[in-house]
Amino acid sequence: MINNSSSQAPKKTYPQADSSPRRKAAIEAATEPLFGLRLSGISGIIGLIVLLLIVFLASLALGSVSIPLSEVIAALLGRETTHAAWREIVVDFRLPRALTAMVAGAALANSGLQLQALFRNPLAGPSILGINAGASLGAALVVLSGGAIGSSAITSGRLSSWLAQLSLVGAASMGAAIAMLLVILVARQVRSSLALLIFGLMFGYTTTALVTILLHFSQIDQTLAYLSWTFGSFSGVTWQQLPVLLVVTILGLGLSFLFAKLLDVLLLGEEQAIGLGLSLNRVRCCLIVSASVLAGSVTAFCGPIAFLGVAVPHLTRTLLRTLSHRILIPATTLLGAILALVADAIAQLPGSQTLLPLNAVTALLGAPVLIWLMLKRYQLF
Amino acid sequence: MGDLLRKYWKRYFRQLGLALVGLFLVVGCYVPRTAGPTTGPVPANADLAEDISAKPTVCAEAYDSTKDYFPDKVTTEYATGFSVDYHNHYKVVTVSDPWRGADRTFQYVLVQCGTPVPTGFVNAQIVEVPVKSVVALSTTQLPHLVILDRLETLVGVSQFETVNTPEVREKIERGEIQALSSGAALDVERLLLADPDLVMTFGTGDADSDSHERLIAAGLPVALVSEYREQTPLGRAEWLKFVALFFNQERRSQQYFSEMVTAYESMKKLTADPSARPTVFSGFSYEGTWYMPGGNSYAAQLLADAGADYLWADIESNGSRPMDFEAVFERSQAADFWVNMSQDWQRKEDAIAADPRYGKLAALQNNKAYNNNAKLNQTGGNDYWESGLANPDVILADLIKIFHPERLPDHDLVYYQPLKP
Numbered sequence: 001m002i003n004n005s006s007s008q009a010p011k012k013t014y015p016q017a018d019s020s021p022r023r024k025a026a027i028e029a030a031t032e033p034l035f036g037l038r039l040s041g042i043s044g045i046i047g048l049i050v051l052l053l054i055v056f057l058a059s060l061a062l063g064s065v066s067i068p069l070s071e072v073i074a075a076l077l078g079r080e081t082t083h084a085a086w087r088e089i090v091v092d093f094r095l096p097r098a099l100t101a102m103v104a105g106a107a108l109a110n111s112g113l114q115l116q117a118l119f120r121n122p123l124a125g126p127s128i129l130g131i132n133a134g135a136s137l138g139a140a141l142v143v144l145s146g147g148a149i150g151s152s153a154i155t156s157g158r159l160s161s162w163l164a165q166l167s168l169v170g171a172a173s174m175g176a177a178i179a180m181l182l183v184i185l186v187a188r189q190v191r192s193s194l195a196l197l198i199f200g201l202m203f204g205y206t207t208t209a210l211v212t213i214l215l216h217f218s219q220i221d222q223t224l225a226y227l228s229w230t231f232g233s234f235s236g237v238t239w240q241q242l243p244v245l246l247v248v249t250i251l252g253l254g255l256s257f258l259f260a261k262l263l264d265v266l267l268l269g270e271e272q273a274i275g276l277g278l279s280l281n282r283v284r285c286c287l288i289v290s291a292s293v294l295a296g297s298v299t300a301f302c303g304p305i306a307f308l309g310v311a312v313p314h315l316t317r318t319l320l321r322t323l324s325h326r327i328l329i330p331a332t333t334l335l336g337a338i339l340a341l342v343a344d345a346i347a348q349l350p351g352s353q354t355l356l357p358l359n360a361v362t363a364l365l366g367a368p369v370l371i372w373l374m375l376k377r378y379q380l381f
Numbered sequence: 382m383g384d385l386l387r388k389y390w391k392r393y394f395r396q397l398g399l400a401l402v403g404l405f406l407v408v409g410c411y412v413p414r415t416a417g418p419t420t421g422p423v424p425a426n427a428d429l430a431e432d433i434s435a436k437p438t439v440c441a442e443a444y445d446s447t448k449d450y451f452p453d454k455v456t457t458e459y460a461t462g463f464s465v466d467y468h469n470h471y472k473v474v475t476v477s478d479p480w481r482g483a484d485r486t487f488q489y490v491l492v493q494c495g496t497p498v499p500t501g502f503v504n505a506q507i508v509e510v511p512v513k514s515v516v517a518l519s520t521t522q523l524p525h526l527v528i529l530d531r532l533e534t535l536v537g538v539s540q541f542e543t544v545n546t547p548e549v550r551e552k553i554e555r556g557e558i559q560a561l562s563s564g565a566a567l568d569v570e571r572l573l574l575a576d577p578d579l580v581m582t583f584g585t586g587d588a589d590s591d592s593h594e595r596l597i598a599a600g601l602p603v604a605l606v607s608e609y610r611e612q613t614p615l616g617r618a619e620w621l622k623f624v625a626l627f628f629n630q631e632r633r634s635q636q637y638f639s640e641m642v643t644a645y646e647s648m649k650k651l652t653a654d655p656s657a658r659p660t661v662f663s664g665f666s667y668e669g670t671w672y673m674p675g676g677n678s679y680a681a682q683l684l685a686d687a688g689a690d691y692l693w694a695d696i697e698s699n700g701s702r703p704m705d706f707e708a709v710f711e712r713s714q715a716a717d718f719w720v721n722m723s724q725d726w727q728r729k730e731d732a733i734a735a736d737p738r739y740g741k742l743a744a745l746q747n748n749k750a751y752n753n754n755a756k757l758n759q760t761g762g763n764d765y766w767e768s769g770l771a772n773p774d775v776i777l778a779d780l781i782k783i784f785h786p787e788r789l790p791d792h793d794l795v796y797y798q799p800l801k802p
């Protein structure tokens with residue numbers, strides 16, 4: 001009896017097999033329409049697709065350098081622009097940046113959605129499993145030992161400069177992958193999702209400690225390079241790197257679309273899920289792999305982007321007023337892409353030549369929205 | 382940007398923040414990572430040792446209140462961050478701009494050894510001069526000790542890896558000095574144990590990372606060498622005179638500095654009316670963010686004095702500003718020269734490997750990209766930020782050689798080298 005009630009406590013906002021009025025009210029509150037806007041599944045998704053296209057074009061048109069929209073389109077179509085540099089700016093800077101923002105936002109939001117369902121915890125996000133921390137450790141190892149690589153480049157040229165090129169993204173991916181493997185190993189042994197959460201957190205603390213030690217012993221240049229990485233940025237990804245990021249995240253996203261039903265069943269609670277014939281361990285591993293491939297690849301290329309992973313699933317649930325993952329997965333993917341593009345456009349401070357760190361923008365914009373949603377959900381105002 | 386950065390430090394690694402502030406001021410108190418190749422640049426006045434009797438004033442044996450114990454006095458022409466008032470047996474030194482936005486000044490009363498301590502200086506630090514043992518926590522201070530011929534007083538530095546000055550490296554090899562920081566954190570206990578007559582450091586204004594308050598509280602005389610706050614190359618170099626005050630080496634510092642100024646100004650004249658001023662830009666992009674030196678910065682001043690047209694002189698800042706790569710690309714794509722990029726780059730392909738978009742910059746394509754990393758040691762320490770700060774005439778000569786090679790045909794690059802094709 002005691003067990004039962006305590007295991008249900010954190011599930012308040014999710015549907016259970018029973019249908020007490022209190023629970024119904026909670027579901028109602030969780031899916032309260034935003035701005036009185038109620039979108040049904042399909043129309044909502046279509047709306048989001050249209051919005052995504054608009055935001056994508058806007059992000060190509062906005063930037064530090066003012067380029068008229070007609071010239072942007074000319075550049076995209078491969079025609080000559082008034083200034084030759086404009087074409088290169090649109091094609092080599094803005095297009096990869098917008099594509100990166102789009103897939104990164106989609107991947108992070110999706111990863112967050114899967115993890116929130118898996119842990120039935122609204123605070124879950126891509127950073128919860130220690131994947132960000134693993135990627136950070138990998139990045140720190142490369143960037144902060146950069147001095148050594150740099151000086152060996154003097155002697156052995158080609159090989160080490162090739163190493164230096166691959167290393168940041170490569171090492172961050174490795175770090176994320178190793179973190180992911182560890183989490184899966186633990187997940188296979190440990191039945192409790194709570195224990196897994198705690199493991200992820202502790203793993204995060206441990207790697208952060210290692211990064212701190214590395215930082216402590218490193219030189220200023222490398223510290224700044226690492227710090228810039230932790231600020232998060234979609235601008236560092238070039239055409240040469242983009243195919244890798246695109247392929248990996250699109251695979252991960254595709255995988256996640258197959259999980260819609262699993263996620264719905266998971267929301268019923270672990271016991272009900274087992275009762276419905278789900279192999280909980282296998283599901284858990286699938287979700288962890290999919291979520292961490294998505295989050296890990298983005299983190300490797302763009303740095304640890306805060307907030308999108310946690311916030312976008314909430315926003316989508318509220319906006320579309322549904323808990324069905326067949327709708328939520330595509331909608332979260334789209335909304336993640338849209339918000340990442342918006343955050344990136346704001347970080348560029350269009351019209352000015354300077355810019356803000358991306359992570360500052362995502363959190364400054366995201367946190368008030370999330371707080372407002374929470375207050376509304378619990379009907380505090 | 383600065384505030385955000387600060388927030389991140391506090392969260393992750395306070396101590397390193399100290400160093401970072403310096404980097405953001407671009408020129409700053411950057412503790413150079415010194416490197417092994419020990420052939421220092423030949424200062425404009427290498428023959429100084431012959432000119433000056435190097436022995437500092439020793440302790441006064443019988444105090445005579447009418448005697449001027451400091452016959453040689455310094456005057457400052459370029460540096461604005463410190464001043465000195467001479468009295469018969471003591472000098473009052475004021476550091477007026479210890480860090481950005483500082484709301485306080487630091488005062489030092491330097492009292493000739495063997496004479497009485499003057500009264501009435503409540504908030505000043507009393508230091509008996511000439512000091513006989515010193516700890517230099519920034520490598521920018523090491524060349525000063527060499528120039529002033531006071532290297533034998535050096536008992537400690539922050540860390541060995543960052544030292545470039547050949548004479549100091551020899552002392553390290555002989556085991557004559559100790560490293561007083563572990564990683565980025567100053568080991569205050571070991572510093573107290575070393576008990577030097579003077580600790581030379583710098584402040585950033587961040588109470589969490591600055592160590593001077595703790596050291597002063599512990600009774601150590603702490604000199605804030607704030608040369609990084611000066612906006613001109615000569616202003617920075619003139620802090621040699623500030624260090625000299627503590628050693629009664631005024632005459633030597635005056636002579637060295639005035640010869641250096643002569644060299645600098647005469648080279649500057651070479652480019653005063655150039656037929657063409659080539660366009661130049663500086664720095665590189667971190668993950669899409671390009672930290673561009675402001676128009677009033679140290680780096681911009683050097684470029685202007687070398688007869689180049691710095692494309693970002695319109696940034697109203699004496700530090701550097703985070704810029705969007707695309708903005709930099711638009712303005713700099715066709716520029717003639719590119720200077721001061723990542724210290725890790727030796728070859729063009731290093732730059733292109735870091736970001737292929739660099740390959741579209743005309744300066745790189747035309748082999749007109751020059752990096753200030755010709756004097757790196759094994760641990761990546763860059764002498765540009767060590768002996769370079771004390772010898773801006775050499776840096777200027779390098780830049781003139783780069784922009785207007787015909788005006789300095791005999792000069793060989795010291796701190797700069799082209800990115801190899």
